[in-house]
Amino acid sequence: MGVVRTPTNLTQGSGTRGGVGESTLRPDGTLKVTGEFAYASDMWHDDMLWGFTLRSPHAHARILSIDTAQALRTPGVHAVMTHDDLRFETRYGLEYQDTPVLADAVVRHHGEPVALVAADHPETARRAAAKIKVDYEPLPLVIDEETATAPDAPLLHPHRDDHHKDHVPHPNIVHRQPIVRGDVEAAKARADVIVTGEYEVGMQDQAFLGPESGLAVPAEDGGVDLYIATQWLHADLRQIAPVLGLPEEKVRMTLSGVGGAFGGREDLSMQVHACLLALHTGKPVKIVYNRFESFFGHVHRHPAKLHYEHGATRDGRITHMKCRIVLDGGAYASSSPAVVGNASSLSVGPYVIDNVEIEALALYTNNPPCGAMRGFGAVQACFAYEAQMDRLAAELDMDPVGFRQINAMSQGAVMPTGQVVDSPAPVAELLRRVKAMPMPPERQWLCAGSGADVRALPGGLSNTTHGEGVVRGVGYAVGIKNVGFSEGFDDYSTARVRLEVINGEPVAVVHTAMAEVGQGGVTVHAQIARTELGVTQVTIHPADTQVGSAGSTSASRQTYVTGGAVKHTCEAVRERVLELGRAKFGSYHPAWATAELLLEGGKVVTDAGEVLTGLVDVLEGECVDVEREWRHRPTQAFDLVTGQGDGHVQYSFAAHRAVVEVDTELGLVKVVELACAQDVGKQLNPLSVVGQIQGATTQGLGLAVMEEIVVSEEAKVRNPSFTDYLIPTILDTPTIPVDVLELADEHAPYGLRGVGEAPTLSSTPAVVAAIRAATGLPLGRVPVRPEHLTGT
Amino acid sequence: MRVTFTVNGRRQEADDVWEGESLLYLLRERLGLPGSKNACEQGECGSCTVRLDGAPVCACLVAAGQVEGREVVTVEGLADHSRERSEGGRTTGARGTSLDEARTWQAGPTGVGPGSHAADSLTGGGTELSPIQQAFIDAGAVQCGFCTPGLLVTADELLERNASPSDADIREALSGNLCRCTGYETILDAVRLAAARGGTAKAGEGA
Numbered sequence: 001m002g003v004v005r006t007p008t009n010l011t012q013g014s015g016t017r018g019g020v021g022e023s024t025l026r027p028d029g030t031l032k033v034t035g036e037f038a039y040a041s042d043m044w045h046d047d048m049l050w051g052f053t054l055r056s057p058h059a060h061a062r063i064l065s066i067d068t069a070q071a072l073r074t075p076g077v078h079a080v081m082t083h084d085d086l087r088f089e090t091r092y093g094l095e096y097q098d099t100p101v102l103a104d105a106v107v108r109h110h111g112e113p114v115a116l117v118a119a120d121h122p123e124t125a126r127r128a129a130a131k132i133k134v135d136y137e138p139l140p141l142v143i144d145e146e147t148a149t150a151p152d153a154p155l156l157h158p159h160r161d162d163h164h165k166d167h168v169p170h171p172n173i174v175h176r177q178p179i180v181r182g183d184v185e186a187a188k189a190r191a192d193v194i195v196t197g198e199y200e201v202g203m204q205d206q207a208f209l210g211p212e213s214g215l216a217v218p219a220e221d222g223g224v225d226l227y228i229a230t231q232w233l234h235a236d237l238r239q240i241a242p243v244l245g246l247p248e249e250k251v252r253m254t255l256s257g258v259g260g261a262f263g264g265r266e267d268l269s270m271q272v273h274a275c276l277l278a279l280h281t282g283k284p285v286k287i288v289y290n291r292f293e294s295f296f297g298h299v300h301r302h303p304a305k306l307h308y309e310h311g312a313t314r315d316g317r318i319t320h321m322k323c324r325i326v327l328d329g330g331a332y333a334s335s336s337p338a339v340v341g342n343a344s345s346l347s348v349g350p351y352v353i354d355n356v357e358i359e360a361l362a363l364y365t366n367n368p369p370c371g372a373m374r375g376f377g378a379v380q381a382c383f384a385y386e387a388q389m390d391r392l393a394a395e396l397d398m399d400p401v402g403f404r405q406i407n408a409m410s411q412g413a414v415m416p417t418g419q420v421v422d423s424p425a426p427v428a429e430l431l432r433r434v435k436a437m438p439m440p441p442e443r444q445w446l447c448a449g450s451g452a453d454v455r456a457l458p459g460g461l462s463n464t465t466h467g468e469g470v471v472r473g474v475g476y477a478v479g480i481k482n483v484g485f486s487e488g489f490d491d492y493s494t495a496r497v498r499l500e501v502i503n504g505e506p507v508a509v510v511h512t513a514m515a516e517v518g519q520g521g522v523t524v525h526a527q528i529a530r531t532e533l534g535v536t537q538v539t540i541h542p543a544d545t546q547v548g549s550a551g552s553t554s555a556s557r558q559t560y561v562t563g564g565a566v567k568h569t570c571e572a573v574r575e576r577v578l579e580l581g582r583a584k585f586g587s588y589h590p591a592w593a594t595a596e597l598l599l600e601g602g603k604v605v606t607d608a609g610e611v612l613t614g615l616v617d618v619l620e621g622e623c624v625d626v627e628r629e630w631r632h633r634p635t636q637a638f639d640l641v642t643g644q645g646d647g648h649v650q651y652s653f654a655a656h657r658a659v660v661e662v663d664t665e666l667g668l669v670k671v672v673e674l675a676c677a678q679d680v681g682k683q684l685n686p687l688s689v690v691g692q693i694q695g696a697t698t699q700g701l702g703l704a705v706m707e708e709i710v711v712s713e714e715a716k717v718r719n720p721s722f723t724d725y726l727i728p729t730i731l732d733t734p735t736i737p738v739d740v741l742e743l744a745d746e747h748a749p750y751g752l753r754g755v756g757e758a759p760t761l762s763s764t765p766a767v768v769a770a771i772r773a774a775t776g777l778p779l780g781r782v783p784v785r786p787e788h789l790t791g792t
Numbered sequence: 793m794r795v796t797f798t799v800n801g802r803r804q805e806a807d808d809v810w811e812g813e814s815l816l817y818l819l820r821e822r823l824g825l826p827g828s829k830n831a832c833e834q835g836e837c838g839s840c841t842v843r844l845d846g847a848p849v850c851a852c853l854v855a856a857g858q859v860e861g862r863e864v865v866t867v868e869g870l871a872d873h874s875r876e877r878s879e880g881g882r883t884t885g886a887r888g889t890s891l892d893e894a895r896t897w898q899a900g901p902t903g904v905g906p907g908s909h910a911a912d913s914l915t916g917g918g919t920e921l922s923p924i925q926q927a928f929i930d931a932g933a934v935q936c937g938f939c940t941p942g943l944l945v946t947a948d949e950l951l952e953r954n955a956s957p958s959d960a961d962i963r964e965a966l967s968g969n970l971c972r973c974t975g976y977e978t979i980l981d982a983v984r985l986a987a988a989r990g991g992t993a994k995a996g997e998g999a
Contacts, residue, residue: 025929033921034868035825035827037937041826121810207972211831288830290832455960688932694978695975698976723834727970730966
């Protein structure tokens with residue numbers, strides 16, 4: 001591992017064990033290794049019913065009739081509900097309210113929810129749903145840009161009333177964001193080489209392991225208690241309550257255990273359905289998707305088609321860039337508008353290019369709805385611009401890393417949006433570090449005396465080669481991702497912190513609505529409380545809607561924003577504690593009035609280290625309890641014509657070097673090593689930081705060589721299972737050495753920089769660059785399949 | 793139908809079991825043992841791995857009726873299972889080798905010597921854990937944790953039959969268990985750590 005630089009001004013609270021900067025272990029670790037941690041699908045209630053969702057077999061069809069009589073007569077069935085049973089709001093959505101709770105006259109994608117069943121056994125519910133007779137009349141399909149924007153194209157949302165409807169060039173375009181800066185034509189005239197390329201990214205799935213689940217319990221006051229796995233409790237609440245016709249305070253949500261998310265739990269899945277069935281039947285209702293249904297139950301990463309043009313001068317300087325990015329948003333908007341904003345504003349990559357013409361847009365089609373997934377619009381662009389960088393370097397006969405370093409942005413650079421990058425942007429340094437890592441030895445699969453260990457070769461235990469036809473390649477990539485919600489969104493979080501004495505010891509209780517989805521926010525919140533309040537004992541209160549919103553666990557933002565809220569609230573608690581101390585003890589020691597005071601090791605100490613008194617003595621009989629909101633610096637919307645605006649609050653950078661070995665005869669790829677260097681500003685928990693980087697890297701590997709939801713020409717999902725949708729196993733995943741750089745962002749709490757997404761970006765293009773290096777093939781599409789390598 | 797079998801050393805009886813139910817449903821929904829997880833329910837992900845008469849199996853692929861009269865160990869019984877095994881001649885060795893030492897540990901005759909203690913977790917005190925459970929916590933192998941129970945049962949079985957697995961052995965043994973969060977590096981660390989701690993404990997026994 002490389003040298004880790006730590007800003008010296010961030011070590012406050014070092015007198016308290018388990019604070020910021022230490023690899024403290026997860027507070028939920030013991031429960032998770034003993035099987036006692038209660039995930040959403042583990043919820044259970046006396047007298048509970050099981051819900052099941054009937055889904056459309058068609059991608060676009062009119063519903064002529066629905067006959068539920070036979071299903072209702074099935075013994076054990078308590079309720080069947082359709083659109084006709086909805087009495088209040090009938091649609092929801094993250095950005096546009098365009099998604100029907102249950103299909104209303106038309107289904108717009110394969111797997112759209114049509115009816116609900118509640119029964120006393122999950123199999124009874126499933127079988128009853130199969131008895132619901134739905135008469136469909138298939139409608140013409142919209143499946144790509146050509147069919148979506150044809151003059152006679154069927155309009156998927158003819159009555160759309162969202163805030164983007166008036167500026168899009170066609171009603172089947174969800175949102176379009178151009179960015180123009182500089183003079184592309186003049187710059188192009190100066191270019192010695194021009195490289196154009198067409199790229200395509202397949203539809204990736206989040207494939208979190210814990211399927212969508214939840215338990216809704218009707219309450220005596222007419223409301224409902226919902227135990228749920230989600231990424232953002234309050235965004236769910238805002239969408240659920242109107243459908244139930246209830247005020248938000250009567251929909252009480254508690255976060256249950258969440259088995260991963262990666263963007264796939266940002267939209268509602270079964271939340272409203274379980275609540276509707278619970279209120280309808282008066283009984284608790286649990287819904288648990290199986291893996292098949294999970295593939296239909298959440299949005300996916302947008303598949304994309306990208307056209308890029310770059311020019312450069314002989315000395316390796318990029319003159320200009322033009323690009324057009326077309327994202328398939330599927331049947332409903334989900335977070336497509338924000339994904340468009342990201343794709344356009346980050347389309348240039350971490351490079352200084354003064355002259356750009358950029359256009360990104362998302363389509364409405366009858367394909368599966370797409371929305372948030374780790375990397376959020378920046379992944380697709382990174383695959384394309386990094387391929388372009390390699391091609392430019394080859395045209396100029398330059399080293400691909402050296403070429404990137406010439407054009408790499410650094411602090412003070414101007415983005416195509418006009419935004420000045422006002423914190424460290426060590427792009428060239430990350431490339432240098434990842435290139436400087438030792439290379440894995442050649443032919444590691446050779447065994448002394450006994451041939452080859454096939455487990456280390458392409459094809460693995462299929463025993464397809466013992467090294468014949470195997471060629472090694474090395475590739476590099478670097479990417480840029482925004483951190484936090486952008487484009488003027490009021491991105492705040494809330495924390496409530498209570499400090500009191502329990503059994504003679506000061507104890508802090510931290511209460512937020514942050515969705516812990518595995519990332520380790522609960523670990524970090526306790527560390528922040530220890531550092532700020534100087535206590536050892538910290539209790540993390542379960543996340544629920546009894547405290548203000550924490551915003552979403554996405555956009556690499558939770559440590560920044562909810563971590564910031566916890567820090568800010570702890571500071572307020574500390575001030576109250578010191579006020580109490582001054583009132584009680586101020587007359588005994590002048591330092592109470594004159595010195596800067598800290599809380600460390602359970603004591604009030606001066607900045608010179610003198611102990612004034614114990615926290616227990618200050619708090620005796622008192623409980624300090626504070627709730628505060630905290631928000632990062634405001635951002636601006638992008639101008640709809642020029643794309644100009646300070647749209648992002650922070651940028652995050654990671655670089656990868658991939659080493660692959662390819663069986664060139666069979667087209668099989670073995671990723672031998674995937675090294676990563678990333679700047680994280682400040683590591684609040686080094687063990688968790690490395691875990692995020694390695695996990696993100698592996699999802700990028702999956703997109704590079706295996707992961708794709710295959711959608712047929714009839715817009716139907718062909719592979720909704722882990723048999724047919726492959727994610728990397730431990731045999732597919734290489735060693736992932738990580739070099740963490742810490743260059744503080746002075747605007748962020750503790751100097752931190754969001755970690756979770758940037759490595760997902762650069763991993764994919766690095767792997768594909770390595771495959772290109774091994775094979776000499778252009779490879780403009782991911783995932784790369786064997787047939788792309790063998791031409792068969 | 794009625795199914796009678798032994799779960800984690802305790803005789804259990806379940807009535808009115810439908811013929812189509814899986815062992816996984818029986819454990820989770822009828823016996824109150826939800827530790828075995830339901831990530832794919834078609835034998836692809838390994839999150840429901842349990843021991844059936846000692847062999848690791850996907851509980852989702854075993855019909856409930858097939859376990860009549862047989863012995864099942866789930867993640868909930870892993871600590872007891874490990875203790876019983878150790879009482880048969882091995883110590884658990886749950887602590888004693890640091891993660892850094894484990895990372896440099898190699899399979900084969902050159903085991904690591906007694907080392908410094910792993911960092912305190914500030915958590916979970918008082919709960920008895922098996923070595924592999926403790927190693928997963930210490931190595932940072934748990935994120936969302938949904939794959940963890942199945943991985944623990946699989947890894948524990950690996951270490952039972954191979955106390956000094958190479959990295960390739962570990963990868964092969966765990967290749968039926970999907971994890972979406974970690975990228976597997978910390979899972980490898982955890983298995984190496986448990987092996988290293990076991991190796992330390994056994995050094996005096998000439999094992």
